Structure formats: structure tokens, C-alpha cells
Amino acid sequence: MSDHExxxxxxxSTDPPDDVRAAEETVIEAFARSAExxxxxxxxxxxxxxxxxxxxxxxxxxxxxxxxxAKSTVSTAMSTLERxxxxxxxxxxxxxxxxxxxxxxxxxYIAREFLQxxxxxxxxxMSRALDEAAxxxxxxxxxxxxxxxxxxxxxxxxxxxxxxxxxxxxxxxxDRLLSLLDRGLGRGDx
Numbered sequence: 001m002s003d004h005e006x007x008x009x010x011x012x013s014t015d016p017p018d019d020v021r022a023a024e025e026t027v028i029e030a031f032a033r034s035a036e037x038x039x040x041x042x043x044x045x046x047x048x049x050x051x052x053x054x055x056x057x058x059x060x061x062x063x064x065x066x067x068x069x070a071k072s073t074v075s076t077a078m079s080t081l082e083r084x085x086x087x088x089x090x091x092x093x094x095x096x097x098x099x100x101x102x103x104x105x106x107x108x109y110i111a112r113e114f115l116q117x118x119x120x121x122x123x124x125x126m127s128r129a130l131d132e133a134a135x136x137x138x139x140x141x142x143x144x145x146x147x148x149x150x151x152x153x154x155x156x157x158x159x160x161x162x163x164x165x166x167x168x169x170x171x172x173x174x175d176r177l178l179s180l181l182d183r184g185l186g187r188g189d190x
Contacts, residue, residue: 027053028049028050028053029049030045032045033045040080041077043069043074043077044077047063047067047069047074047077047078047081048081048087051102052105054102057100057101059095060075060101078101081101085110085113085117086110088101090102112170115170116166116170120163123162123163123166126159127156127160130155130156133148137149137152
């Protein structure tokens with residue numbers, strides 16, 4: 001039971017007190033601005049923020065009601081947020097096929113999944129293209145072919161290192177990574 005449920009006007013209310021909602025709104029607005037920084041719509045950030053503070057998974061209809069966005073906007077946003085592992089789709093008992101959504105709050109999990117799925121895909125595409133181009137350039141003759149081969153080999157080296165770093169990041173617990181980083185920055189004794 002909330003400390004505020006016995007205050008006048010809050011009988012049985014599940015809405016947070018105004019000061020709590022104002023603090024939540026500050027963070028939700030920051031999520032919206034963060035989404036814009038990454039080239040996404042504000043609605044993605046706001047909807048993620050609503051789920052971040054929700055006590056239980058919310059349906060599309062509940063998200064529409066809370067956000068004021070059209071159902072199509074909410075549905076599209078949930079698909080995008082799911083793709084980037086920011087939300088998880090849930091089924092609830094006695095709710096049939098109705099989908100509910102819950103925010104993922106483990107940001108290291110989100111980062112690892114993004115690295116594994118999105119960044120690794122880009123690395124794989126580029127690595128294959130660079131391997132093919134290197135073979136073609138090695139078979140070609142001329143000064144330009146030699147110059148381009150050198151550039152391709154340099155970039156291939158970057159992508160090979162990137163793949164090793166991705167493997168390391170994906171397989172190492174965040175606490176261990178932070179400890180290594182702190183030691184590398186000379187902060188291990190703080």
C-alpha cells in the first residue's frame with residue numbers, strides 16, 4: 001500500500017503523487033531527447049520511458065492511453081524497441097493473444113545484444129566485402145590496384161580487431177569489464 005493512498009484525493013489511486021510523476025517525466029523526456037540524438041523519433045524514447053517506470057507489463061491500449069499516441073505509432077514503436085532489445089513482449093494469463101510489453105532495465109544486456117546483433121552484422125558484411133575486394137585487387141595489376149589493396153588491407157585489419165573486441169565484450173561480465181577499464185585508467189585503488 002502506498003504511503004499516499006490514505007491522503008485526500010488518492011483513495012485507491014494507482015497514480016503516483018505529483019512530485020514522483022514530475023521526476024518520472026524528467027527521465028521520460030530525457031529518454032525522448034536521447035532517441036532524437038540517435039536519429040529515432042521522440043515517441044520511441046517516451047514509450048520506453050513509460051514502460052521503464054511501469055510496475056507491470058502494459059498492453060498497446062494502455063500505452064496509447066498513457067502516451068496519447070495513435071495505436072499505429074505505439075505498435076510500430078514497440079516493434080522497433082523489441083528489435084533493439086529495449087522491450088520484451090509478454091503474454092499474460094487469461095489475456096488471450098493480447099500482447100503486453102515490459103522495459104528491459106539491464107542496460108548491459110541491451111548493449112551486448114545490440115553489439116551481437118547489429119554491430120556484428122555490419123562487421124560481417126564489411127569483412128566479407130573486404131575479403132572479396134582484397135582477392136580481386138591482388139589479382140589486378142597497376143598502381144591504383146596496389147594503392148587500393150593497401151587501403152582495403154588496413155580496413156580489413158580494423159574489422160578483424162573489431163570482431164575480437166566484440167567477442168570480448170559479448171563474453172565478459174560488465175563488472176569485469178569495468179574493473180579492467182578502471183585499472184587501465186589507473187583508478188583501481190579508489
